[in-house]
Amino acid sequence: MTTFLDLIRGRKRLLAKENERILALYQGRLLGLFGPGEIALPSRGGMLETHVFDIGQGRFLSPYEKPLFDRLPAVAARHLTAFRTGRDETAVIERDGQIFAVLKPDSRLTVWTDAGPWAATVVDIQAVPRVAPALLKRLVLAGKTEGIAVAAVAEGWVGLLTIDGVLAETLPPGVHGFWNAGRTVTVKQVETRRQSLDIAGQEVLTRDRVTIRINLTAEYRVTDPVTAVIAVKDFADSLYRALQLAFRKTLGALSLDQILERKVSLDAEAAEGVTAEMAALGVEVIDIALKDVILPGEMREILNQVVAAEKQAEANVIRRREETNATRALLNTARVMAENPVMLRLKELEALETIAGKVERLTVHNGTGGLLNDLVRLRDE
Template identity: 65%
Template sequence: MKQLIDSLMGRKRVLIDETERAVWLYKGEVRGILGAGEHVLKNRDGSLRIERQPLARMMFASAYEQAVLDKLPADVATHLTVVRTAENEIAVIERDGIINTILGPDAKLIVWSDAGPWKASLVDIVDNVRVEPKLLQRLQKTDRMQFVTVVEVGEGKTALVSIDGRMTDRLEPGVYGYWNPGRKIGVKLVDLTRQSLDVTGQEMLTRDRVTLRINISAEYRVADPLLAVTSVKDFADALYRALQLAFRKTLGALTLDQILENKVTVDAGAADKVRADMALIGVEVSDIALKDVILPGEMREILNQVVAVQKEAEANVIRRREETNATRSLLNTAKVMAENPVMLRLKELEALESIAGKVERLTVLGGTEGLLNDLVRLRD
């Protein structure tokens, strides 16, 4: 009966479920937004049209969006939540207390109010370049990081942050976030701990035209990160080159013998130059050492021969000195014996004892006195 009456009256009953909402049009014109329940609408000549949208989708997406916003302000206020951002704004949109969407600058989002509750927080990214720590944690947990650049700084390091090429912040260890829409965020991590640098296999020519290869090591730390980053492209490479140039200049003015004999002094002279140059770019250099001086194969053989000859000459000198000392000692002993018969007799007994110790059997004829007398006659 209702359907017959509705048909005669030129109207139609439309049922909207709790899980959906609808926009209705009559003769091609937007007339309103329908909530849950039964609605009786004009339908003469079948001109009624219904556009249904599920609430589960949350967003209001319709070909008649602009017409709805322009012609139905009351329905929009009742059924829709509209969020707009300006040129320098970000909108953090929460649904029932949980971050649902991040809306970028110059953007608009329309959601069904009944799919909420909704809350939109606008952030001026000009005045607030850095993301608040609590908000950053929430964005990370919900994986809504499309408009955030994260900067992680470990222990013993610092980070220099630039925005559109201009240095703005120096960060201590921690986790930071920066709003990045419409801007370029640059990050330079600088290690502040003490580090070592090795310069190996550097060839150079001494004053006496001997080709050497040297190994150098240095320990350094960055004292002024901003100066170190802005003064040169790469401060570690600058230190590497400073070590090369300083040692080549210093060692190139010395002969091979001077380098090998006075390596500690050479280190000190070159190190002062390196420290002074690196201090100008914010790098503090502590220990510098000339670790190895490597000779080419032919030069090593020649040097080994020279050393061998020198050592042989030294050995000969020592040998002659000892022989001279031994001869002088024998001469002194002879003089003592010539002047002291008792001493001579003691020496004779020592000789007899030494001979007897080496003879397995000794036969004495004429008694011991006769043997001693024969020994004495032999001496005479």
């Protein structure tokens, strides 16, 4: 009966569930938003148009959003909530205590009121460019970091924050977030721990025109990150080149023999200028060392021959000196024996004792009296 009467009257009945809303138009004009429950709408000539929405999705997306707010503001206010941000604002939209969306500047978001409760946190990103740590953690966990520049600075590093090409501040270790909507936010990280720099195979021409290769090493750390980044394009490259030039200048003024003789002291001579130059760039040079001096193959052979000849000459001198000392000692011994016959006899006995220990049988002939008579005479004397 109801269906027949609705058909006669030109009406159509629709049912909206608790999670649904129906947007109806008749003859191209908005009738309103309806639900939940059963509704009867005019439908003569098939001029009724309906759109069913699931409010569980939260967001209201429809080409009729503006006409609905303009022509039926009371209906729109009853079912919908609109959030809007200004030119220098961003907004964090929360649904039932959970982050739902992040609005960029000059943006609008319309949601179903009954899908809430809803809350919005509006931030002036010009006055407060940094994202609060607690909010940043929630945004990262929710995966809503599209409009945020996130930088994690490790221990032993510092971060240099630049906003639209202007250095803003120095960031300590930790996780930092900044609103980057409508601006360019970059964070350059600089290591402040002690670092090493090696220069291998650097060729140098000495004063006596010998080409050598040297290996250098340097220990340094950044003491002023701002100066180190702004003053030069790459402070590590600047240190590399400063070491190259300093040792070329120092070693080029010396002969090969002087370089080999003063290898240890050359570090301090070359380091003085490099240390002062890098200090002006915010870099402390802790230590500079000349590790290796590598000679060409033929020069190395010649040098080895020279060293061998010098050592041989030194050995000959020592040998002659020892021979002289030994001869002098023999001469002194002979003089003592000539002046003291008893001492001569004792030496003879020592020689006989040594010989007797090496043979099984020994016969001694010492004149007509023999050795024992001489021993007795020696005892009587």
